[in-house]
Amino acid sequence: MPKSEPSAQPILQIEKVTKEFGGAKAVEDVSLEVAEGEFVTLLGPSGCGKSTLLRMMAGFETPTSGRILMRGKDMSRQPAYDREIGLVFQNLALFPHMNVYDNVAFGLRARRRTDGLDRKVRDMLALVGLEGFEKRRTGEISGGQRQRVALARSLVTSPDVLLLDEPLSALDLKLRRQLQVELKRIQKETGITFIFVTHDQEEALSMSDRIAVMCAGQVEQFGSAVETYHHPRTRFVAQFVGETNLLVASVTGRRADGADLRLEGVERTIPVHFAPDMAVAPGDRVAISIRPEYLTIGEPQEQPVQATVRSHSFSGATVTYALDSAIGRLLAQVPFQPGQGHPRPSGAHVSVGWASSDVTVIPEQPGQ
Numbered sequence: 001m002p003k004s005e006p007s008a009q010p011i012l013q014i015e016k017v018t019k020e021f022g023g024a025k026a027v028e029d030v031s032l033e034v035a036e037g038e039f040v041t042l043l044g045p046s047g048c049g050k051s052t053l054l055r056m057m058a059g060f061e062t063p064t065s066g067r068i069l070m071r072g073k074d075m076s077r078q079p080a081y082d083r084e085i086g087l088v089f090q091n092l093a094l095f096p097h098m099n100v101y102d103n104v105a106f107g108l109r110a111r112r113r114t115d116g117l118d119r120k121v122r123d124m125l126a127l128v129g130l131e132g133f134e135k136r137r138t139g140e141i142s143g144g145q146r147q148r149v150a151l152a153r154s155l156v157t158s159p160d161v162l163l164l165d166e167p168l169s170a171l172d173l174k175l176r177r178q179l180q181v182e183l184k185r186i187q188k189e190t191g192i193t194f195i196f197v198t199h200d201q202e203e204a205l206s207m208s209d210r211i212a213v214m215c216a217g218q219v220e221q222f223g224s225a226v227e228t229y230h231h232p233r234t235r236f237v238a239q240f241v242g243e244t245n246l247l248v249a250s251v252t253g254r255r256a257d258g259a260d261l262r263l264e265g266v267e268r269t270i271p272v273h274f275a276p277d278m279a280v281a282p283g284d285r286v287a288i289s290i291r292p293e294y295l296t297i298g299e300p301q302e303q304p305v306q307a308t309v310r311s312h313s314f315s316g317a318t319v320t321y322a323l324d325s326a327i328g329r330l331l332a333q334v335p336f337q338p339g340q341g342h343p344r345p346s347g348a349h350v351s352v353g354w355a356s357s358d359v360t361v362i363p364e365q366p367g368q
């Protein structure tokens with residue numbers, strides 16, 4: 001089947017996978033389904049189990065329990081060389097004694113797939129922007145170019161899935177941003193399913209069709225970049241993916257499309273909207289997440305809260321204010337127009353507001 005055609009069956013299924021090292025769970029009860037042609041990112045802080053999960057997909061680690069299926073076939077105990085998988089790791093060295101061309105051709109030659117080899121290698125070098133570099137040794141090219149060679153070397157064999165473990169993290173910021181855009185383009189052009197590991201939330205948001213946010217071995221949320229950012233389902237996701245204001249409130253009443261909440265720190269009820277299936281009831285404690293860019297300052301507001309400016313940071317198009325208020329410390333990022341003169345100084349009194357539709361309610365989990 002051509003790689004661009006959608007298929008009903010997921011290309012990759014992770015079913016209740018756990019991996020223990022000496023009794024400690026590096027990955028715990030993870031289930032994920034990835035569709036053919038998707039760009040999925042595993043995002044989380046250092047030590048949360050991203051690489052271990054990826055290494056199980058690659059066949060370098062065996063799950064302690066659970067199954068990994070590719071195209072419906074159980075691969076859990078299949079060795080790495082028997083899987084239709086490509087790998088690009090940060091430290092996966094190229095062959096230093098070979099030139100760029102031979103590095104890219106290596107996988108095809110090793111699999112004795114030499115029909116049309118020259119065309120395939122040249123097409124791949126064109127795809128990653130390395131035409132004309134065929135004869136260079138890998139020691140004679142830059143770090144960014146080496147990552148392009150690694151990518152071409154993995155893609156040339158047309159794997160079902162390409163696994164990428166922090167492939168850009170050794171590069172400087174500018175090159176990294178440029179390669180993020182290129183990687184996304186290459187993924188769309190080839191239609192190959194990418195599973196990409198990073199701890200950088202901006203990288204995840206800008207590149208992925210879907211993001212699996214991991215914490216302590218578990219996937220806390222799996223959804224599109226927009227859902228993950230705008231509708232975080234746990235405190236961890238709200239705080240790890242972007243900046244946010246997390247406030248504590250109690251539910252005073254339910255409505256069909258939401259609830260009334262009482263914010264801790266002010267004697268005031270605020271209305272919020274959320275899906276009718278959200279399991280919260282009057283009396284429950286909840287957290288609410290309001291992104292800094294959803295707060296407004298000094299405009300006509302539904303529910304203004306008085307605050308004092310502690311400090312600000314100006315970044316050209318926006319100003320981010322740190323504010324003290326009765327509901328706690330707030331971060332507000334507001335647009336800045338030159339006609340406004342200067343940002344408000346420390347000590348200025350302002351009124352802060354938000355639209356009830358911009359508030360995300362997060363039910364409190366036990367222990368929080």
Ligand SMILES: Nc1ncnc2c1ncn2[C@@H]1O[C@H](COP(=O)(O)OP(=O)(O)OP(=O)(O)O)[C@@H](O)[C@H]1O
Nearest residue numbers: 021025026044045046047048049050051052053199
């Ligand atoms: N081979 C191993 N033996 C013992 N413990 C391991 C092994 N590999 C990983 N771990 C542990 O499992 C946990 C998850 O590690 P993992 O490398 O998967 O995290 P990660 O999210 O990829 O982190 P990083 O971003 O730092 O690479 C860590 O506590 C780590 O110390």
